[in-house]
Amino acid sequence: MSAILHIATLCNRQFQLHPASLRQVIVHLDGLDALCKTLGVTPISHFIDLTAVEFEEAAALAGDTNTSSSLDPETGLAYGIEDMEWLPISTGMISFEALISHLQRNHPKELNGAPLMQLVEELQRCETTLAPLEIEGGQFNLSACTRA
Incomplete structure (x- = not known):
């Protein structure tokens, strides 16, 4: 089972799970x-939140296929804001900016054979998504799930 990552943001209790995946x-x-x-x-792995994966696995073990009746009103998901792990956006921005800058100038051995342009584009999407919320004290995570 492979995971998919999406950026999740939280600012003033406004939750958003951004649709574009970080493949x-x-x-x-x-x-x-x-x-x-x-x-x-x-x-980057420090930013990953496994709440969705854990809820998906628990539902599968319980044989629960109908989660729509118990969706959280703030998130629209089977779990709430407090169930997830959140990090300050400023922490993520430091990592994303450092990676983008380095990858634009170098071809690091750690990513030998990786499509660097696509990788930089995804990291820039993270940076662009998070930047406006950084000054507002927003939080984020990279939400892992097993479905698209």
Whole structure:
């Protein structure tokens, strides 16, 4: 079972799960984490929230296929804001900016064979999504799920 990542943001209790998936980020997560370590910034895997995966697995074990009757009113999901792990956007911005800058100038061995242009585009999408919320003290995570 492979995971899919989406950016989730939270600012003033306004939750948004952004629809575009981060396919290259998840495929090259180990290389990105190694590069983050080299650059001295927080690894991307530190931003991943597994709440959706845990709820999907629990529902499958319980044989529960109808979760629509118990959706959280703030998130529209089977779980609420407090169930998820949140990080300050400023922490993520430091990592995303460092990776983007490095990848635009270098071809690191940690990502040998990776489609760097696509990877940079996904990291820039993270940066663009998070930047407006950073000054408002927003929070984020990279929400992992097993379905698109």
